[in-house]
Amino acid sequence: METLVIHGSPGSPYVRAAVAVMVEKRLPWRLALMTDVALLREPAHLARHPFGRMPALEHGDFVLHETQAILRYADAIGEPPPLTPAEPRAAARMNQALGIVDAYLFEGATKPIGFNRLVAPRIGAPVDEQAVAKALPAARHCLVVLESMLIGDYLAGGMFTLADLLAACHLAMLARTPEGRDLLAERPRLADWLARVEARPSLQATVPSRLMAA
Numbered sequence: 001m002e003t004l005v006i007h008g009s010p011g012s013p014y015v016r017a018a019v020a021v022m023v024e025k026r027l028p029w030r031l032a033l034m035t036d037v038a039l040l041r042e043p044a045h046l047a048r049h050p051f052g053r054m055p056a057l058e059h060g061d062f063v064l065h066e067t068q069a070i071l072r073y074a075d076a077i078g079e080p081p082p083l084t085p086a087e088p089r090a091a092a093r094m095n096q097a098l099g100i101v102d103a104y105l106f107e108g109a110t111k112p113i114g115f116n117r118l119v120a121p122r123i124g125a126p127v128d129e130q131a132v133a134k135a136l137p138a139a140r141h142c143l144v145v146l147e148s149m150l151i152g153d154y155l156a157g158g159m160f161t162l163a164d165l166l167a168a169c170h171l172a173m174l175a176r177t178p179e180g181r182d183l184l185a186e187r188p189r190l191a192d193w194l195a196r197v198e199a200r201p202s203l204q205a206t207v208p209s210r211l212m213a214a
């Protein structure tokens with residue numbers, strides 16, 4: 001199998017998920033490090049990702065962007081077990097959780113809180129305290145809803161799915177901020193689920209500091 005090349009930086013929860021799925025599915029992968037956000041606007045990257053974001057995947061002459069698409073592609077071509085339930089309602093729950101992560105958790109919480117607490121200080125950008133404070137109710141709501149989906153051990157029931165993988169990458173980033181730690185402390189069942197998912201070899205192999213060295 002040809003190596004799957006993921007373009008992005010280790011600090012991104014989406015990039016982490018794209019690499020973690022390669023580990024879960026025992027696919028050969030390589031991270032093409034994007035150390036500077038200016039690279040996102042370069043023609044070479046825009047050809048891979050017309051929205052100038054990360055990750056982008058190259059697999060031979062096949063190029064793909066959007067993390068959900070990358071997760072599903074890896075799940076389809078990698079080794080078993082599948083990370084998508086066969087049972088329609090469980091699959092629908094997985095899709096619902098993936099949608100929540102993209103539409104609400106990332107936009108409402110990981111992005112404003114994670115950027116201002118983790119990225120801005122590192123790159124010398126101003127920290128927007130108002131944006132952090134404004135994000136807290138939406139972040140709390142996301143955590144309440146995700147916790148309510150934990151009827152079984154995982155977000156879509158009894159099996160670990162792509163939704164657990166993506167949501168854990170986002171919540172792990174949030175948990176590295178003081179606000180995220182407090183919000184997770186309010187939700188012990190979700191915190192327990194996060195600890196279980198983060199203990200998986202795929203998540204362990206992709207903590208940002210390890211990915212940077214990969």
Ligand SMILES: N[C@@H](CCC(=O)N[C@@H](CS)C(=O)NCC(=O)O)C(=O)O
Nearest residue numbers: 012013014052053054055066067068
């Ligand atoms: N819908 C995209 C979102 C990807 C995304 O927003 N990635 C962030 C990093 S976590 C990014 O590229 N940010 C750079 C920017 O917005 O300029 C996906 O699912 O892959």
